Amino acid sequence: MIVPVTDEQELRSRRARSFGAQAAAYAEHRPDYPLEALRWGLPAEAAHVVDLGAGTGKLTEGLRALGLRVTAVEPDEGMRAEFGRLLPDVPVLDGTAESIPLPDASADAVVAGQAFHWFDPGPALTEIARVTRPGGTFLALWNHDDMTVPWVAEFGELTRTSISRSWRSFSGELPSHAQWEPFERSHFRHTQRRTAETLLATVATHSHMLIAPPEEREATLARLREFLARTPETAEGEFDLPLMTTAMRASRR
Numbered sequence: 001m002i003v004p005v006t007d008e009q010e011l012r013s014r015r016a017r018s019f020g021a022q023a024a025a026y027a028e029h030r031p032d033y034p035l036e037a038l039r040w041g042l043p044a045e046a047a048h049v050v051d052l053g054a055g056t057g058k059l060t061e062g063l064r065a066l067g068l069r070v071t072a073v074e075p076d077e078g079m080r081a082e083f084g085r086l087l088p089d090v091p092v093l094d095g096t097a098e099s100i101p102l103p104d105a106s107a108d109a110v111v112a113g114q115a116f117h118w119f120d121p122g123p124a125l126t127e128i129a130r131v132t133r134p135g136g137t138f139l140a141l142w143n144h145d146d147m148t149v150p151w152v153a154e155f156g157e158l159t160r161t162s163i164s165r166s167w168r169s170f171s172g173e174l175p176s177h178a179q180w181e182p183f184e185r186s187h188f189r190h191t192q193r194r195t196a197e198t199l200l201a202t203v204a205t206h207s208h209m210l211i212a213p214p215e216e217r218e219a220t221l222a223r224l225r226e227f228l229a230r231t232p233e234t235a236e237g238e239f240d241l242p243l244m245t246t247a248m249r250a251s252r253r
């Protein structure tokens with residue numbers, strides 16, 4: 001039986017906890033992050049970085065490509081298990097943004113990929129400030145489809161379900177907090193090599209799809225499959241999906 005969700009808080013909390021059951025699909029299909037965006041948000045002499053809400057380690061992989069030592073923090077057991085399978089030599093701790101199991105000033109930077117919008121922003125920024133050394137940074141990143149490309153915008157519209165919300169986690173007002181210098185935002189173009197089937201598999205890992213009623217999920221995927229089959233850019237074989245990475249950074253006072 002499907003219980004209608006009426007309470008927004010309950011809905012957010014269900015979405016925030018929806019990822020673990022699909023952890024392997026998540027690891028396979030979600031895009032990585034451009035290294036240029038990571039360089040933009042990290043302090044010059046970073047050595048130890050905390051990946052907060054690390055999931056299956058997509059962002060950790062980029063940090064390691066820059067030669068950084070990473071500690072991952074992730075509340076979901078299923079995601080931590082997949083992280084441990086994919087990156088067995090990186091420590092992954094059970095914790096949340098509001099309660100990080102690390103000592104004061106122990107990180108040069110804290111990063112959050114596709115996760116800051118799940119945090120309780122005030123308490124989380126206080127807790128992130130506690131574990132970040134003065135002059136260190138906090139960097140939040142979001143990958144999203146590049147809606148300036150017409151077929152991508154149309155695909156995005158067709159992706160919506162009754163659970164989708166119009167809020168955009170990566171736009172709107174920047175946070176402000178006494179322990180952080182003013183936040184700044186920047187955008188980085190990015191692509192991901194795709195086929196219609198792998199693109200649909202990614203859509204299926206989005207939280208609004210994970211908790212949508214099964215028949216709505218199937219109908220949405222069928223609609224998208226039909227769109228991709230009739231759109232010239234995506235009808236055959238592999239293509240580059242245009243992505244944008246939105247990044248938000250601040251320095252610890």
Ligand SMILES: C[S@@+](CC[C@H](N)C(=O)[O-])C[C@H]1O[C@@H](n2cnc3c(N)ncnc32)[C@H](O)[C@@H]1O
Nearest residue numbers: 016053054055058076096097113114115118119
């Ligand atoms: C969309 S996934 C992103 C995972 C990974 N950072 C990436 O870029 O692929 C969001 C992650 O945030 C985690 N999360 C949700 N609420 C959180 C909180 N309050 N503190 C820390 N992580 C949280 C979820 O368990 C999930 O793994």
